[in-house]
Amino acid sequence: MKKIIFVVLITAVVAVMAGTMLSCHRSTPLEKAIRQALVQQDTTQARFDSLCSIVASEPDRYKELLTDAGEPDALVLAKLIDEIGSTLRPPVRWDVARYAVKQLSLTIYFERSGSMVPYDAPGGRGQLKKAVNDLINFFPTGDKAGIKIVNDAIYPYSGSIDDFLQDRNIYASTQGVGNASYTDFQKIFNEILRVQQPGNVSVLVSDLIYSPADTRDVSLEKIFNEENSLATRIFKQYKGKSIVVHQLMGDYRGKYYPYNGKPFNYSGQRPFYLVVIADSRVIDSMAADAAFAQFMRPAGAVNSYRFNQAEQGVDCCVLPDWKDNSGRFRVDHHDPLRLTKCQGDRTTDVLCFSVAARLDGLQKDARFLADAANYHLRSMSGFTLKVTPITTDMFTGNNKSYLEGKTHLLTFAGKMQNAREEVTVSLTNDFPAWIERSSATTDVNPSAADFATTTLGLKEFLGGIASAFGSGGSYTTITVKLER
């Protein structure tokens, strides 16, 4: 009898132990689902929706994750996801806050000045119209886009979206709308910014040539200064906005109207611009959302630049096991960018490690991101940097979780000369050289070598926008701490 009591007692003890141990580590179904999604790197809208359905299925259990209207609160959920993601190795970030911005609207402002008409001449390839059509087609709610015609003021387009898309000669069908002899940028930009709602994305399609009324006998320098000040004054009032300027090339066949010169016929290439204006938060959301990828990177864009882009953190981690690694180090469990027990290679004394970083959210083109010259590196021991785009053939079963979702490998190599040091790399946000290259101070000579690729006063106008928002700084900074 005594024996049976002890067997029962010991069994009970073991069972209680097992129960206690398991309950210590038990998480809610939602937490488990979040962890699984992060570990599997399945950070898609569909997966996020499945998390929301878990919350919605048990409103009493997850009431702190619901809005007053009873809907899953993306921002509170984002906080929980961040908490769980930060416990993983390497920490995983999933920007779900963007799902809060569900319905964005698009408004196209189509410049109809005299110098724009030849871009859509019947004999040309119609790159300008194609670019605008693409903007509408690749915007998720593009079929509800608003279209306006702009020159001396802003006028509504009388047709439907389908009419616009199918129109082979948009300038002929909009003839007589407004005064095409000049473009009032002050009125246009002020109006665009004034009426813009928080979820609205406005795109001005223009040659960005400042051509105000009554400029007879006014020097170009004076016009440039006026243009520069005007841009600064307008945009300074809207600090929360971001402006993305895309430069594209289009066939131009027709009359060109130079500043204070005689109009002449020109047949060849000319640049035109798509100026995307929206709240910074909206641009950030679109940049992070694959559904807007083609809208944010229009086909045919030769150069792009975003004004008012705040420095942001990027998802990155050190690869613990990688073919280029040399020497030894251990990645800290709590700080994925802190390497401890660092030792150089036994023969060369070189310590080499690679950071996998996700840089696509920075909205820079592939060429810019892959060029090590665009990165500013600071270290006490003179580490060097190599930048390599990540391709799927680099993936193996064991490094997949480190590389998946990342776009570039930043490989640092150097001889560590101190017991502790920091290697800091910044992607610098300089006023882009292409704007300077694409800017002209005269446009009277169509046979000039740079006539086909430059725009009168572009630097002054865009420089004015840059002054409004303040330029310089960096897009992102990554600091790796090294300890022997």
Add this chain to the structure above:
Amino acid sequence: MKQQHLIYLILGIAATALFVLFGEWCYELHYVNGFSDDMHNYELNTTVSVITALVPWAAAGIYYYAINSVRFDRWYHWLVVLALVMLITPVAGYMVTDSVMADNGKSYVAESVTFELLNMLWAAVLFVVASFSMRWWSSNCRHTPIPQ
């Protein structure tokens, strides 16, 4: 029931519970880049530490109260059970680890084997703890492995 023996039982349970709670810390005394991180991400350290705690306690319970025979009360009988614990625990741990890793497209054969060899030592320690926690009330084996 002597009070001293009850204290041994409570201390044994506490030590085992601490091992499960800090299992990850114990296992990461031998840290392997990549493998240890994935063990953490898939919460395998917890799973394996629970297995490593339960198998020795279950084995000790079976030995002292189910077998509980004078024919098996010598120290080498106890060693056979210890050997079985040191075999079953790493094999079970390896199977769970390998299954989860494989489901997620990972392969850490060498790292898992090394990990389980070290886990074998933890299992042995916990079997000793379990034995000295519960042997006192066994009618035939309470003097095994060391007489009272």
